[in-house]
Structures are given as structure tokens and as C-alpha cells.
Amino acid sequence: MAFLRTLVWFSALAFVWFRVGEGKDILVGGSEDAWKIPKNVSDSLNQWARKHRFKVGDFLIFKYTGKADSVLQVTEENYESCNTSKPIKEYKDGNNTKVKLNKSGPFYFISEADGHCQKGQKLEVTVISEKHRHHDNPPAFSPKPAIAPAPEPDKTSPNKALAYKDGTFLALASLLGLAFAFTSV
Numbered sequence: 001m002a003f004l005r006t007l008v009w010f011s012a013l014a015f016v017w018f019r020v021g022e023g024k025d026i027l028v029g030g031s032e033d034a035w036k037i038p039k040n041v042s043d044s045l046n047q048w049a050r051k052h053r054f055k056v057g058d059f060l061i062f063k064y065t066g067k068a069d070s071v072l073q074v075t076e077e078n079y080e081s082c083n084t085s086k087p088i089k090e091y092k093d094g095n096n097t098k099v100k101l102n103k104s105g106p107f108y109f110i111s112e113a114d115g116h117c118q119k120g121q122k123l124e125v126t127v128i129s130e131k132h133r134h135h136d137n138p139p140a141f142s143p144k145p146a147i148a149p150a151p152e153p154d155k156t157s158p159n160k161a162l163a164y165k166d167g168t169f170l171a172l173a174s175l176l177g178l179a180f181a182f183t184s185v
Contacts, residue, residue, distance in 0.1 A: 066094025
């Protein structure tokens with residue numbers, strides 16, 4: 001019986017260890033129709049991005065109509081000038097473009113639709129490094145404040161960026177319940 005109890009606890013710990021390191025799916029702009037020309041500067045996706053912390057392994061989810069628009073990942077220079085001719089990567093699949101943030105540092109995205117980038121349909125996100133992954137405070141100094149990581153959002157408010165992916169919380173609660181049941185016997 002002691003062996004079974006130990007096995008259950010090690011399984012639960014292994015599960016938590018692997019799931020905590022997974023990235024989250026983050027819906028760009030927090031809504032299904034956010035990848036569009038903003039109504040004004042305060043409605044820009046960069047304003048939204050400054051309020052979130054992006055970590056290595058997270059995924060950005062862009063929702064848009066594939067026939068009318070696309071997402072280009074570009075260099076900082078092409079982001080600033082809205083140059084669509086030399087993207088790092090093109091995403092044209094429409095309703096569910098999923099982009100993995102695979103390294104720390106800035107990522108730049110613009111719309112390929114004619115004139116959209118010039119009207120503000122673009123996004124700059126900064127991915128925090130692994131060494132900052134467990135810290136709540138952003139670095140004290142940032143050479144470019146426009147891309148500095150924002151403070152962690154309020155944990156009491158509903159936020160898709162903070163939600164557990166794929167029912168992790170439910171699975172973890174179930175495992176802990178099983179562990180408790182086995183240890184009570």
C-alpha cells in the first residue's frame with residue numbers, strides 16, 4: 001500500500017512539473033475580432049500587449065478572415081516602416097493562426113492587407129526570458145519603454161492569458177483527489 005501511495009504522489013508531482021512549464025494560448029487582443037485596424041491609438045493591439053506578460057512557449061492566436069487579411073512576422077525595421085515585402089514568416093490561414101513565441105525578446109507582426117499596417121494594424125510583443133519567468137516585477141530599466149514587459153495583470157480578473165490550458169486545473173484537481181483517496185485508505 002505504501003508503494004501505491006508513493007507512486008500516486010510521484011505521478012502527481014511529475015504531472016504538475018510538466019504542465020507548469022507549458023505555454024498558454026493567448027488570443028490576440030483578447031477577442032475574436034481584434035486583428036483589425038484600430039479605431040484609435042488607445043484601441044491599438046500594442047496597448048493590449050503592454051498589459052500582458054508573454055513567456056517563452058506561449059502561443060499567440062490571431063483570428064481573422066484569411067481571404068481579406070493575413071499576419072506577417074517581420075523585423076523591427078520592417079515593422080516601423082510597414083514593409084510587407086520581406087517577412088520572416090507569413091500566416092494566411094485565417095481563423096486560427098497560432099504563432100509560438102519560441103525565444104525571449106521582441107516579436108513584430110503587421111497586416112499584409114494594403115494600407116492596414118499604416119493605419120495601425122500591427123502588434124509588438126516582448127517575450128520575457130526564462131530567468132524572469134517566476135518574477136512578478138519587470139526589469140527596473142528598459143532601453144525602449146514601448147516594448148518593456150507590463151506588470152502581471154490582476155489575478156482576480158478573468159483573463160484568457162492566465163487561464164490554464166486544456167483543462168490542466170481540472171486534471172490536477174482530479175489527480176490530487178485520487179492521491180488523497182489513496183492515502184486515506
